[in-house]
Amino acid sequence: MLTKAPHLFDDATRVTAGDSCWQGRTSPDYWAFVGPFGGCTAATILRALIDHPQRSGDPLSLTVNFCAPIAEGGFDLDVRLVKANRSSQHWCVEMTQGGGDVATLATAVFAERRPSWSHQQVKFPDAVPFEQARAFPNTPMTWTHQYDFRFVEGEPSFYGSPASPPLDAYSKQWMGDHVPRKIDMPSLMSMSDAFFGRVFLARRELMPFGTVSLTTYFHTSSDELAAEDITRVLAVADAKIFHRSYGDQNGELWSPSGRLLATTTQIAYFKA
Structure with a gap:
């Protein structure tokens, strides 16, 4: 059942417009090892772009480069429209803290998605229904407490002996x-980074890890996503x-009806 109270995700990704830049604040509810969950940061940037008065069209892609650790507290977003056509x-977005130090650098493309020929070549993955999949227990990272993860294949185990071979x-x-919320573009963006680090699964253990750069591609429009009316x-x-010390990650996000909504690719740091 959808809650009518302000959702933690909306609080965590809230931005306000200023004279020359936008402002936001990190949320303890979406905290990872040493900083905010990258998906929440990316969703905050996307929300600023969606809310910008010059924005036209729907998100087509968002690339976020995490340049430095993001400290707890407030931050500024310098949002610039670099080039526009019909x-x-x-767009380019710089997140700064402490008087101008760049913590995150992002680029985004928005586009008018006009009717055209359509063909989804990739097939919907076989999976038991959500209700039949077992809920995954919480991890030490508080951001994971905000999601309901139900593994069909590849459920990770973080507390055994390191896997050998991988x-x-x-x-x-x-x-x-975790508190059901209708999925929109910002939450889709956040969920595109909500996969556990692939190195955790390969080695079956937690270790220092962080996304360095992620790109998410959106394969649906805002009105199509709203019409799906989905919460998972x-x-x-x-x-x-x-x-x-680096590994790639790639992912797909599907609607329960079998539509591919977004794909993502990342490069991440690990210490093992």
Whole structure:
């Protein structure tokens, strides 16, 4: 049942417009190891873009580069429209703290999604219904407490002996807000980063880890997403390589009706 009270996600991603920049604040409810959950940060940036009076069209892609640790507290967002034409807009966003130090650098493309020929080549992954999948227990990271994770394949185990040889990094899971919330573009953005680090699954242990750069591509428009009227997605994720402290991650987010809503690719740091 959807709550009528302000949702923690909306509080965590709230931004206000200023004279020359936008302002936001980190949330303890979406905290990771040493800073805010990257998906929440990316969703905050996307919300600022969506709310910007010059914005036209729907998000097509968002790339976020995490340049430095984000400290607890307030931050500024310098939002600039770099180039616009009849069909698309290109944006740049800098998140700064402490008088100008850049913590996060993002670029985004918005586009007018006009009717056209359509074909979804990739097939909806087989999965038991959300209600039949077991809820995953909370982890030490508070941001994970805000989501209801229900694994279909590849449920991680963080508290055994390190795996040798490494395990498969693939996982398939249902994902929704712990307090149900209708999925919109910002929450879709956040969920595109809500996969556990692939290295955690491959090694079956927690270790220092952080996303360095992520790009999410949106394959639906705002009105199509609203018409889906969903509170959960089926999420699949995998990796191709872990090498010299960095590893890739890629994922897909599907609506329960079988529509591919978003895809994501990332590069992440690990210490192992």
